[in-house]
Amino acid sequence: MSNALFSEAPPPMPDATRDALADAFLKILPAESVLRNDEELLPYESDGLAVYQQKPPLVVLPDTVEQVQSILRTCSEHNVPVVARGAGTGLSGGALPLADGIVLGMAKFNSIVNIDEKARTAIVQPGVRNLAISEAASDYNLYYAPDPSSQIACTIGGNVAENSGGVHCLKYGLTVHNVLQVKAVTMDGDLVTFGSTAPDVAGFDLLGVLHGSEGMLAVTVEITVKLLPKPATTRLLMAAFDSVDNAGDAVAAIIGSGVIPAGLEMMDNPAIIAAEAFAKCGYPTDAQALFLCELDGTTEEVTDQMEKVEKIIRQNNVTTLHIAADETERMLLWKGRKSAFPAVGRLSPDYYCIDGTIPRRHLSTVLQKMNEWSEDYKLRIANVFHAGDGNLHPLILFDANIEGELERTEELGGKILELCVEVGGTITGEHGVGMEKINQMCVQFGSNEITQFHALKNAFDPQALLNPGKAIPTLNRCAEFGALHVHHGQLPHPELERF
Amino acid sequence: MSTTDLSSSNTSADNDLTDTLQQRVTEAVEKKQPLNLRGGASKEFIGFASTATTLDVSGHTGIVSYEPTELVITARGGTTLESLNATLTQHGQMLPFEPPAFSPAATLGGTIACALSGPARPYRGATRDYVLGCRVINGHAHALRFGGEVMKNVAGYDVTRLMTGAMGTLGLLLDTSLKVLPLPEQELTLITESTAAQAIEDMQSMAGLSQPVTASAFIDGRKYIRLSGANNAITAAAKTIGGEISSSQQVWSDLREHKLEFFNSDLPLWRISVPPLTPELPLSGKCLYDWAGMQRWLFSTDDPTVIRSAVESNGGHATLYRASATLKNNAGVFQQPEASIMQLHKRIKDEFDPHGIFNPGRMYTEF
Ligand SMILES: Cc1cc2nc3c(=O)[nH]c(=O)nc-3n(C[C@H](O)[C@H](O)[C@H](O)COP(=O)(O)OP(=O)(O)OC[C@H]3O[C@@H](n4cnc5c(N)ncnc54)[C@H](O)[C@@H]3O)c2cc1C
Numbered sequence: 069m070s071n072a073l074f075s076e077a078p079p080p081m082p083d084a085t086r087d088a089l090a091d092a093f094l095k096i097l098p099a100e101s102v103l104r105n106d107e108e109l110l111p112y113e114s115d116g117l118a119v120y121q122q123k124p125p126l127v128v129l130p131d132t133v134e135q136v137q138s139i140l141r142t143c144s145e146h147n148v149p150v151v152a153r154g155a156g157t158g159l160s161g162g163a164l165p166l167a168d169g170i171v172l173g174m175a176k177f178n179s180i181v182n183i184d185e186k187a188r189t190a191i192v193q194p195g196v197r198n199l200a201i202s203e204a205a206s207d208y209n210l211y212y213a214p215d216p217s218s219q220i221a222c223t224i225g226g227n228v229a230e231n232s233g234g235v236h237c238l239k240y241g242l243t244v245h246n247v248l249q250v251k252a253v254t255m256d257g258d259l260v261t262f263g264s265t266a267p268d269v270a271g272f273d274l275l276g277v278l279h280g281s282e283g284m285l286a287v288t289v290e291i292t293v294k295l296l297p298k299p300a301t302t303r304l305l306m307a308a309f310d311s312v313d314n315a316g317d318a319v320a321a322i323i324g325s326g327v328i329p330a331g332l333e334m335m336d337n338p339a340i341i342a343a344e345a346f347a348k349c350g351y352p353t354d355a356q357a358l359f360l361c362e363l364d365g366t367t368e369e370v371t372d373q374m375e376k377v378e379k380i381i382r383q384n385n386v387t388t389l390h391i392a393a394d395e396t397e398r399m400l401l402w403k404g405r406k407s408a409f410p411a412v413g414r415l416s417p418d419y420y421c422i423d424g425t426i427p428r429r430h431l432s433t434v435l436q437k438m439n440e441w442s443e444d445y446k447l448r449i450a451n452v453f454h455a456g457d458g459n460l461h462p463l464i465l466f467d468a469n470i471e472g473e474l475e476r477t478e479e480l481g482g483k484i485l486e487l488c489v490e491v492g493g494t495i496t497g498e499h500g501v502g503m504e505k506i507n508q509m510c511v512q513f514g515s516n517e518i519t520q521f522h523a524l525k526n527a528f529d530p531q532a533l534l535n536p537g538k539a540i541p542t543l544n545r546c547a548e549f550g551a552l553h554v555h556h557g558q559l560p561h562p563e564l565e566r567f
Numbered sequence: 568m569s570t571t572d573l574s575s576s577n578t579s580a581d582n583d584l585t586d587t588l589q590q591r592v593t594e595a596v597e598k599k600q601p602l603n604l605r606g607g608a609s610k611e612f613i614g615f616a617s618t619a620t621t622l623d624v625s626g627h628t629g630i631v632s633y634e635p636t637e638l639v640i641t642a643r644g645g646t647t648l649e650s651l652n653a654t655l656t657q658h659g660q661m662l663p664f665e666p667p668a669f670s671p672a673a674t675l676g677g678t679i680a681c682a683l684s685g686p687a688r689p690y691r692g693a694t695r696d697y698v699l700g701c702r703v704i705n706g707h708a709h710a711l712r713f714g715g716e717v718m719k720n721v722a723g724y725d726v727t728r729l730m731t732g733a734m735g736t737l738g739l740l741l742d743t744s745l746k747v748l749p750l751p752e753q754e755l756t757l758i759t760e761s762t763a764a765q766a767i768e769d770m771q772s773m774a775g776l777s778q779p780v781t782a783s784a785f786i787d788g789r790k791y792i793r794l795s796g797a798n799n800a801i802t803a804a805a806k807t808i809g810g811e812i813s814s815s816q817q818v819w820s821d822l823r824e825h826k827l828e829f830f831n832s833d834l835p836l837w838r839i840s841v842p843p844l845t846p847e848l849p850l851s852g853k854c855l856y857d858w859a860g861m862q863r864w865l866f867s868t869d870d871p872t873v874i875r876s877a878v879e880s881n882g883g884h885a886t887l888y889r890a891s892a893t894l895k896n897n898a899g900v901f902q903q904p905e906a907s908i909m910q911l912h913k914r915i916k917d918e919f920d921p922h923g924i925f926n927p928g929r930m931y932t933e934f
Contacts, residue, residue, distance in 0.1 A: 187843045188775055210775075231721050242719065244728075245696050258907045265842035266883040267688060267861050268732075270901040271912055271930070273695050276728030280721040297777045324636035326659060326749030368800040369779060425717040427637050457718035458637075497719035505722070512722050516709040520919070524724050527914035540723065 080167040081125040092142050093128050096135055103127040112171050115156040115163040120503055124165030131176035133289045141257035149533045152283040154226030157218045159421055160502030162282045174225050180204050188295045194225025194288045210295040213240035217406050225288045231280030233498040235331040238456035244279035246294050252286035255529045282500050282539045285528040299364035304398040307381045308355035308388035315357035316431040318384035319455045327373045331362040332456035333405050339450040346411030349404035352388045359455055360405055408452045416465035420477050424488030425497035428458040445480045459497035486511050501539040510546035581629035585741055591622055593708040601927045604735040607672030610681045614734055614900050614929045616892055625674055631742055639716050641744040644676025655747055663691040663748040667823045676740045682732030685823040686782035689858045694731055701727045702741040706920030716744045735926040737919040751795035757810030761790040763847050770859035771843050778804045782819055785856040791818055829855050832866045835890040839863040841883030848877045871898035
């Protein structure tokens with residue numbers, strides 16, 4: 069059993085350890101790749117969830133696999149925790165440094181090793197930006213499908229660690245469905261290959277386990293991704309409604325009809341207003357809900373599906389239905405959705421992004437509850453959803469300078485996540501647990517599951533040095549959080565609505 | 568409550584044996600008595616034969632929930648694949664990875680444990696691409712739930728994928744939640760005479776054309792391409808691709824179930840899994856190419872080490888699929904992973920099943 073199970077927050081790294089480690093790293097890395105001054109360390113203090121900050125004692129920036137192996141061996145020998153980091157766009161504090169550990173920045177691993185046009189695969193280093201893969205593959209009329217909104221910045225290494233999704237994952241899958249092979253270094257410095265360019269490997273699906281493991285099992289150093297042919301035809305439809313219920317019904321009817329759109333993204337009124345003000349993309353700002361539905365495939369497939377989808381939408385009290393006339397308008401309509409976060413960010417000094425998933429049929433109940441809480445807490449909420457797969461991103465608007473507002477925001481966020489679990493969903497669809505949702509893990513899982521998670525980590529990382537304290541709570545922590553009371557599997561009648 | 572009424576559907580009886588099964592595992596742990604988990608015994612021929620006491624899990628049946636508009640179904644491990652498919656068909660849906668049954672008795676639990684996928688695999692994905700969550704009894708006799716019934720879920724490690732294909736060595740699968748997809752409106756098959764080399768190249772490049780291809784195989788001098796979708800779409804695609812059109816899809820189910828003429832042989836049968844565009848391998852015997860050439864079935868009496876090294880040098884792996892116990896014992900069933908990966912397997916096994924209760928030796932002699 070893992071010794072991480074009941075551990076408490078560790079004391080900061082002693083100066084002597086820090087100096088000894090820096091000396092060891094300087095033997096294998098150039099001076100500019102070992103960061104230890106305050107101003108050099110500043111950019112590493114947090115990830116995309118800036119409300120959590122911790123200055124790391126040391127940051128190292130290797131650029132070869134051998135260096136990574138050697139760094140991990142050194143840390144293993146000295147029992148020093150390691151937090152791997154890509155671009156630091158994560159939204160759950162996954163790459164948040166530890167006071168007693170080093171940050172292993174993977175940004176210098178930024179080359180695309182090879183694109184195989186015929187096999188339709190790309191071998192890339194983990195620090196390569198998500199969008200850079202599609203850009204490089206574009207010459208061959210290929211692309212890498214998962215497209216998180218952060219795709220200009222986030223790295224493929226971070227995507228694997230979070231099993232990131234994007235607006236097109238309804239049809240084309242998440243990161244785990246599009247990665248064929250990962251080479252990774254375990255904490256003891258071994259270079260291991262998971263997966264294969266063949267359809268499968270003998271033995272356990274360890275490649276699957278690595279996805280979404282938040283840098284806690286191994287450090288990824290090379291990734292082979294699947295590339296897809298660009299679809300022959302792509303069309304985008306925008307539909308606006310005077311109630312979220314009507315929009316939700318239309319979404320359910322589309323999915324129920326057998327059409328799987330390439331993307332199906334919804335926004336509520338506050339998000340529509342923010343996005344329109346930001347991107348001037350032509351959204352009707354009086355609509356209570358709006359969705360974008362993208363269809364792709366051969367011309368015949370798209371024509372056929374467009375007919376079906378249009379008909380369904382018209383049967384569901386649509387107020388505005390518009391099909392993008394050309395590629396420029398399509399991109400403009402997407403721009404509104406893809407910039408929803410920064411757009412909402414302009415409405416308020418701070419915003420907090422939540423990431424729960426629910427069975428779609430509970431959408432209106434969950435939204436209604438959120439509206440009530442929004443009033444109770446006196447905090448505005450704007451909603452963007454990956455509607456096709458029930459992944460919600462409520463954005464809570466707050467002002468960190470107002471005393472107690474961040475705390476109220478976090479409390480409200482926690483309640484929303486617990487509601488997601490209650491209706492049969494999950495506390496995180498794609499942003500990961502990290503540091504942020506560690507308490508809610510105790511709501512979603514019982515102590516036996518949590519113990520099993522620690523045991524699985526123990527198989528990969530017996531010293532518990534890779535990103536310890538993230539993603540999987542200690543049982544102690546759960547006991548303190550006071551939530552270790554229901555075993556999720558034994559919730560009586562989980563299918564029933566509870567409010 | 569909006570869950571679909573299943574009373575009129577063709578499902579297995581609703582029979583939750585969780586407590587009983589947990590009790591059996593507890594006893595096995597106490598007595599240090601290894602168990603051979605058995606569903607419909609349809610895939611008992613895969614892997615090494617078990618000498619452990621059989622625990623029949625086929626009575627643990629029933630569809631726990633099915634919500635067609637959510638594209639998700641959850642069913643107990645003993646539910647037969649046949650009844651699951653019947654329920655899905657009633658609602659115009661299917662298991663997209665087309666798992667082979669090999670017998671009407673085949674169960675969902677065995678399907679997930681073996682993680683076999685049918686002809687659609689290169690186009691729609693494999694078993695592991697459709698598992699969303701599971702409940703499982705581990706080696707401490709705890710019933711655990713991982714994942715869930717939603718498409719996107721990254722809370723905790725992905726134990727469901729770990730269970731998928733673990734051949735029951737890590738725990739007893741109580742139930743599994745799966746993503747399902749709508750049945751295609753129509754299908755047709757295009758048949759063309761070809762050589763193996765040409766077919767391997769054509770099948771791979773065809774998948775790069777963004778056409779509604781959902782299966783491709785090369786069988787006895789002919790290349791078969793399946794198109795699925797709306798009538799207009801597949802008719803247009805058939806024109807673009809060319810070949811003799813057949814409206815019968817029998818070849819695909821026969822291929823999936825190993826009922827084609829090709830499979831009538833008593834020689835050892837190898838399953839070969841190789842990267843795209845792997846050329847014909849210099850091995851004797853007869854070979855069938857499925858999955859655009861990436862999954863091959865080979866009846867051959869060549870030395871197993873010769874077969875394995877030919878496959879391995881091309882980046883793939885070979886499984887001794889159907890063979891005598893003697894040959895399996897001599898040659899091993901599954902390709903031996905590199906030492907560090909085997910080490911991880913053993914450690915993971917220890918962390919899930921420390922007393923070695925579940926299907927010991929079924930996959931590898933090491934655990
Ligand atoms: C504006 C905005 C929009 C976003 N939109 C989306 C979205 O649509 N969908 C979505 O899924 N996410 C989204 N995200 C979240 C984030 O971009 C993703 O989680 C992304 O995958 C993180 O990548 P990164 O390179 O920034 O990783 P980091 O933030 O640097 O790290 C994330 C985690 O990965 C681990 N890690 C990083 N590199 C490695 C490695 N080489 N080996 C092992 N572990 C490693 C870290 O330890 C950490 O736990 C968004 C974020 C922002 C700021």
